[in-house]
Amino acid sequence: xxxxxxxxxxxxxDVTVDPSTPLLWVLREDLKMSGTKYGCGIAACxxxxxxxxxxxxxxxxxxxxxxxxxxxxxxxAMSNDTIGRVVEEAWESEDVVQCGYCQSGQIxxxxxxxxxxxxxxDKDIEESMGGNLCRCGTYVRIRQAIKAAARQLG
Amino acid sequence: xxRLGPTLLLGVLLLxxxxxxAASREQGDTPDRETTPNRPAGLAAWQKIYSVMSHxxxxxxxxxxxxxxxxxxxxxxxxxxVRGPDGKGVPALxxxxxxxxxxxxxxxxxxxxxxxxxxxxxxxxxxxDRILPSSAVCKTVSDPAKNGGLDGAAxxxxxxxxxxxxxxxxxxxxDGSARSVPPIDYEEFMVATREWVQAGMPCTK
Ligand code: FES
Ligand code: FES
Numbered sequence: 001x002x003x004x005x006x007x008x009x010x011x012x013x014d015v016t017v018d019p020s021t022p023l024l025w026v027l028r029e030d031l032k033m034s035g036t037k038y039g040c041g042i043a044a045c046x047x048x049x050x051x052x053x054x055x056x057x058x059x060x061x062x063x064x065x066x067x068x069x070x071x072x073x074x075x076x077a078m079s080n081d082t083i084g085r086v087v088e089e090a091w092e093s094e095d096v097v098q099c100g101y102c103q104s105g106q107i108x109x110x111x112x113x114x115x116x117x118x119x120x121x122d123k124d125i126e127e128s129m130g131g132n133l134c135r136c137g138t139y140v141r142i143r144q145a146i147k148a149a150a151r152q153l154g
Numbered sequence: 155x156x157r158l159g160p161t162l163l164l165g166v167l168l169l170x171x172x173x174x175x176a177a178s179r180e181q182g183d184t185p186d187r188e189t190t191p192n193r194p195a196g197l198a199a200w201q202k203i204y205s206v207m208s209h210x211x212x213x214x215x216x217x218x219x220x221x222x223x224x225x226x227x228x229x230x231x232x233x234x235x236v237r238g239p240d241g242k243g244v245p246a247l248x249x250x251x252x253x254x255x256x257x258x259x260x261x262x263x264x265x266x267x268x269x270x271x272x273x274x275x276x277x278x279x280x281x282x283d284r285i286l287p288s289s290a291v292c293k294t295v296s297d298p299a300k301n302g303g304l305d306g307a308a309x310x311x312x313x314x315x316x317x318x319x320x321x322x323x324x325x326x327x328x329d330g331s332a333r334s335v336p337p338i339d340y341e342e343f344m345v346a347t348r349e350w351v352q353a354g355m356p357c358t359k
Binding site for chain 2: 020021022042043044049055056057058060061062063066109110112113115116117124127128129130131132
């Protein structure tokens with residue numbers, strides 16, 4: 001066990017865990033932040049996406065020992081983020097969500113896309129969101145919501 | 155008139171060759187690839203380098219396609235990963251989305267600093283993911299117009315980056331087994347690189 005100092009959603013957190021523990025489990029089990037979901041555990045679905053040092057990251061495969069000093073931002077902070085808030089509003093207005101399980105990861109990826117590419121094309125959306133799976137098949141509405149958010153951010 | 159002994163003659167000859175070589179390098183020339191005296195040694199060194207470059211740990215990120223490859227069977231990278239404009243993926247699906255500064259052996263994700271795909275000009279495969287022959291890869295690696303402007307000295311430096319060295323310490327797969335490594339060890343690879351560069355980076359026709 002080792003103690004790691006993390007910055008999660010602008011707050012300092014100390015956690016004492018095995019260094020090989022994935023960030024996802026530190027968030028969910030140690031910090032009791034269950035907004036980030038476990039889907040596959042092998043980087044294949046995107047449900048566990050958070051931002052680490054501004055990079056959209058599969059938290060299920062990132063050992064806590066590799067986080068370093070980079071700040072971690074999760075779905076819980078998106079309503080306080082300029083782009084995150086607009087994306088969440090677009091998700092609501094386009095009625096994107098079906099069961100919801102994949103959606104925190106979808107939103108984290110969409111926010112990362114819009115931060116880098118304010119006016120994404122269909123191809124940009126397909127390529128960037130291609131790693132986020134949705135068993136309910138909400139892909140068409142996700143695309144509409146990303147475009148609506150882009151228009152809103154204008 | 156003094157007679158020069160065979161040893162002295164050889165010494166004078168070697169000195170002349172070295173001086174000519176130094177003068178030509180000062181002018182920014184590379185040694186003549188077709189006539190350089192150590193061309194056979196250079197070609198032999200190249201074959202060792204090629205045995206490394208054509209290994210999956212290296213060639214999986216020197217594709218001609220829009221995606222990297224994975225595994226010893228060099229299959230298309232899973233998870234819809236794409237190359238992106240600078241070889242580092244796209245905004246929400248970057249190489250760094252999973253690959254960080256070091257191997258993550260507990261989760262089976264390889265990593266090293268500056269993880270990225272080689273540019274298309276440095277592809278060592280064809281569009282059907284077949285590995286290009288030795289001579290074609292050699293021409294690409296030795297051509298500054300394709301290799302990112304690297305001369306011999308810069309190529310040696312490139313082979314000393316952490317990303318290249320990663321091929322010899324590629325970590326564990328997510329089933330806990332070790333990834334395979336190139337057929338010669340890193341030190342032998344560097345000796346071969348230096349030999350090839352010193353021979354003027356010769357390639358077969
Ligand atoms: S749970 Fe991390 S990618 Fe599926
Ligand atoms: S909304 Fe159900 S998995 Fe995406």
